[in-house]
Amino acid sequence: MALKRVNAVIVGAGAAGGVVAKQLALGGLSVVLLERGHWLTAADCRKDDLRNQRTSVLGNNAGPDEERNPRVAVDLNGRERVVLPSEGSYSNNAACVGGGTFTYGAQAWRYQEKDFRMATTYGVPEGSTLSDWPISYAELEPCYERAEYEIGVSGDVSADPFHAPRRRPLPMPPLPVNREYGILKPAAQRLGLHPFDIPMLRNSVPYGGRPPCMQCRWCVGFACEVNAKCGTQNTAIPAALATGNCELRTGCMAREVMVDARGRATGVAYYDADGRLREQYADIVIVSSAAVESARLLLNSKSKLHPAGLGNRYGWVGRNLQGHTYTGAWGIFDFDIYDDIGPGANIAVCDYNHGSPGLIGGAMLANEFIRLPYQFVGALPPGVPQWGRAHKDFMRQWYRRSITIMGPTQEIPIAESRVEVDPKVKDFWGLPVARLSGGKHPKTMETSIAMAEKAEAWLKAAGAIRTWKRLAGNGTSGGQHQAGTCRMGDDPRTSVVDKYCRVHDQDNLYVIDGSVHVTNGGFNPVLTIMAIAYYAAGRIVKERTGRTV
Amino acid sequence: MAIGNEWRYGLALDHLKAYSLRRRKFLRIAGTATACGTLVSCGRPSTPWRFLTAAEGRTLDAICEQIIPTDQTPGAAWAGVVNFIDRQLMGPYRRQQAAYRAGLKAIDEAATKFGKNFVDLDAQRQTAVLESLTGPAKRFFATAIAHTMQGYYGDPRHGGNRDAVSWRMLGVPVIPIRGRYRYEMPKQGA
Numbered sequence: 001m002a003l004k005r006v007n008a009v010i011v012g013a014g015a016a017g018g019v020v021a022k023q024l025a026l027g028g029l030s031v032v033l034l035e036r037g038h039w040l041t042a043a044d045c046r047k048d049d050l051r052n053q054r055t056s057v058l059g060n061n062a063g064p065d066e067e068r069n070p071r072v073a074v075d076l077n078g079r080e081r082v083v084l085p086s087e088g089s090y091s092n093n094a095a096c097v098g099g100g101t102f103t104y105g106a107q108a109w110r111y112q113e114k115d116f117r118m119a120t121t122y123g124v125p126e127g128s129t130l131s132d133w134p135i136s137y138a139e140l141e142p143c144y145e146r147a148e149y150e151i152g153v154s155g156d157v158s159a160d161p162f163h164a165p166r167r168r169p170l171p172m173p174p175l176p177v178n179r180e181y182g183i184l185k186p187a188a189q190r191l192g193l194h195p196f197d198i199p200m201l202r203n204s205v206p207y208g209g210r211p212p213c214m215q216c217r218w219c220v221g222f223a224c225e226v227n228a229k230c231g232t233q234n235t236a237i238p239a240a241l242a243t244g245n246c247e248l249r250t251g252c253m254a255r256e257v258m259v260d261a262r263g264r265a266t267g268v269a270y271y272d273a274d275g276r277l278r279e280q281y282a283d284i285v286i287v288s289s290a291a292v293e294s295a296r297l298l299l300n301s302k303s304k305l306h307p308a309g310l311g312n313r314y315g316w317v318g319r320n321l322q323g324h325t326y327t328g329a330w331g332i333f334d335f336d337i338y339d340d341i342g343p344g345a346n347i348a349v350c351d352y353n354h355g356s357p358g359l360i361g362g363a364m365l366a367n368e369f370i371r372l373p374y375q376f377v378g379a380l381p382p383g384v385p386q387w388g389r390a391h392k393d394f395m396r397q398w399y400r401r402s403i404t405i406m407g408p409t410q411e412i413p414i415a416e417s418r419v420e421v422d423p424k425v426k427d428f429w430g431l432p433v434a435r436l437s438g439g440k441h442p443k444t445m446e447t448s449i450a451m452a453e454k455a456e457a458w459l460k461a462a463g464a465i466r467t468w469k470r471l472a473g474n475g476t477s478g479g480q481h482q483a484g485t486c487r488m489g490d491d492p493r494t495s496v497v498d499k500y501c502r503v504h505d506q507d508n509l510y511v512i513d514g515s516v517h518v519t520n521g522g523f524n525p526v527l528t529i530m531a532i533a534y535y536a537a538g539r540i541v542k543e544r545t546g547r548t549v
Numbered sequence: 550m551a552i553g554n555e556w557r558y559g560l561a562l563d564h565l566k567a568y569s570l571r572r573r574k575f576l577r578i579a580g581t582a583t584a585c586g587t588l589v590s591c592g593r594p595s596t597p598w599r600f601l602t603a604a605e606g607r608t609l610d611a612i613c614e615q616i617i618p619t620d621q622t623p624g625a626a627w628a629g630v631v632n633f634i635d636r637q638l639m640g641p642y643r644r645q646q647a648a649y650r651a652g653l654k655a656i657d658e659a660a661t662k663f664g665k666n667f668v669d670l671d672a673q674r675q676t677a678v679l680e681s682l683t684g685p686a687k688r689f690f691a692t693a694i695a696h697t698m699q700g701y702y703g704d705p706r707h708g709g710n711r712d713a714v715s716w717r718m719l720g721v722p723v724i725p726i727r728g729r730y731r732y733e734m735p736k737q738g739a
Contacts (some may be wrong), residue, residue, distance in 0.1 A: 048704050048706070050699055050703040050704060050705055050707060057635065057641070057695075057699055058699075058703075058707065059641055065738075066641075086641070125600055126656075135571075330683075336721070338721075340721070340722055373702040373703075373715060373716060373719055373721060374698065374699060374702040374703050376696040376702075377702055385692075386694055387615070387616040387617070387694045388615065388616065388618065388676070389618050389695075391616075391617070392617055392618065392620065392624075395702075395715075395718075395719065396622075398717065399719045400719065400720050425723060432682050545671045
């Protein structure tokens with residue numbers, strides 16, 4: 001039986017797909033929202049420190065299915081390996097309604113003005129594809145605000161002198177703080193830094209019909225059992241469904257974007273939850289599957305007029321894969337710090353995002369989420385053995401007396417870091433899998449080391465009796481902050497989509513998610529992904545219906 | 550600090566020691582029983598484990614105990630890390646089954662320089678054997694370290710960290726805070 005034609009089909013119900021679905025449905029367009037995962041609740045995802053989206057040694061709790069979704073990872077020596085979602089080099093995000101927003105730590109950062117003009121600010125380093133965004137912060141500002149108010153953000157950035165101009169404060173006050181905050185804040189001030197409360201997509205007071213955070217220890221990587229974390233699964237997607245214009249289909253794996261004889265997108269072919277191949281025709285097709293899977297879907301959508309995949313005439317689909325190079329430092333103190341008050345991360349400084357001499361960009365630095373015991377076993381300073389009595393002593397002595405400060409260093413994009421489709425390996429549905437390869441630009445590594453030094457200095461100022469750096473390797477980046485594989489730009493020869501996220505040589509095909517990020521800021525990217533979703537969806541509705549949503 | 554936490558969670562060390570002794574005795578008896586079982590049955594030798602043989606289980610138990618030894622608090626053996634690893638070898642670790650079979654054999658072979666099986670060496674010599682490993686055996690040992698850490702410090706529901714012994718040692722509240730409990734209950738209708 002043929003499926004009823006709709007105005008729009010969206011592939012992926014994550015941070016972007018959920019917001020786009022809501023905006024289009026509110027604008028009166030009929031929408032089918034496809035999601036390969038399922039609609040999970042906290043009751044489906046136990047608080048399991050070995051099986052979650054952060055620590056997945058025994059698997060993950062929010063998809064994708066371990067057996068059905070392999071990828072191929074190529075290391076810096078050219079060795080390739082089939083990897084499963086629970087492995088680090090897989091760069092897993094999630095596969096469920098809400099996508100990564102279902103289990104994330106929920107930091108809700110706006111990028112700074114310079115983050116949209118990296119090439120203008122710093123020049124283009126050799127070997128990189130660094131470029132400005134075709135849109136400015138000012139254009140996106142109303143959409144940031146909308147994301148903050150509609151999805152829900154708590155925190156207080158008023159003490160951060162580096163934040164970009166904003167019209168309204170955050171809708172919710174920050175959460176009560178933990179002991180780390182009380183130690184780190186005066187230390188940062190002594191160093192002349194400007195500490196403040198991290199903005200988070202998390203209720204600190206009742207908001208949107210949901211209760212505030214209960215400050216438990218299980219946050220990043222876990223589903224919130226009191227529904228205080230604000231993801232699209234408990235905000236935008238229910239709102240989309242409530243309009244009556246949106247149908248959500250879960251367990252649906254997209255196979256390809258279908259095109260007609262003239263090469264124009266006509267809909268999406270997908271395998272439904274029972275494994276049947278279905279064809280959903282639509283006026284417009286929106287790919288919102290996150291940087292790796294969005295690129296894979298376009299590359300797998302080959303046709304006579306698009307032999308290398310849709311939107312890939314100039315070979316840019318899949319290139320510039322980036323995430324964040326997380327570095328920082330551990331510090332141990334001669335008194336107890338652990339107070340079991342979550343989420344743990346609550347204080348940040350943006351003093352190092354830009355303006356460090358000799359560096360390109362930088363990172364926001366913040367204290368880490370609560371470390372569960374297993375996450376501490378590898379946190380060893382030089383000289384402490386990996387096993388035996390000394391290791392156990394180290395755990396016992398310092399677990400409750402440590403603070404970690406980490407920062408997501410902004411990566412300098414390179415064309416060689418990329419997503420391709422593997423010529424041999426297929427997934428459960430017989431579709432070629434994503435193949436990830438490439439490393440990081442030397443300037444990225446340089447900045448990341450400098451950020452670790454800054455983190456260490458902050459811990460020393462806070463009175464740590466011993467500190468040591470936590471550095472990153474230069475292998476393929478991606479992970480939950482994956483971005484860049486369908487970058488936006490004005491020139492079709494050096495980008496995949498235009499400033500409204502429309503694929504250059506198509507009039508009805510869009511990529512709306514982190515893939516379009518030209519650069520990824522020195523911040524967690526989710527609020528920017530949501531803001532772009534509001535921006536692009538607003539344009540689509542305006543064009544199709546003349547309405548403003 | 551660690552001592553300060555013991556009373557808080559009602560952990561009686563004497564009780565643990567007694568338990569530990571009982572367990573060792575049990576293992577000896579189980580070992581004997583296994584040996585007898587092998588004599589009378591003609592099929593696969595009986596083993597208390599899902600994947601490991603009884604002998605492999607004993608070797609691995611000793612290796613885990615080396616990785617996280619018993620001191621003033623119980624070590625990996627008491628915490629049931631072998632049970633954890635054995636269970637995962639039939640699940641998420643199943644790609645490592647062959648590595649375990651070969652790795653445990655290699656460690657026993659490395660122990661022959663002292664003229665005994667690994668389990669029969671004293672603790673000092675066991676340490677020496679593990680420190681001297683090279684090549685594939687060394688790589689296997691690195692895997693075993695990671696898995697032992699998971700079994701000892703991870704959630705007890707996976708078969709290790711018995712009585713949340715490591716969390717008590719670290720002073721992490723074992724009883725989760727408010728609202729946690731209902732998610733550990735079976736789902737309605739499931």
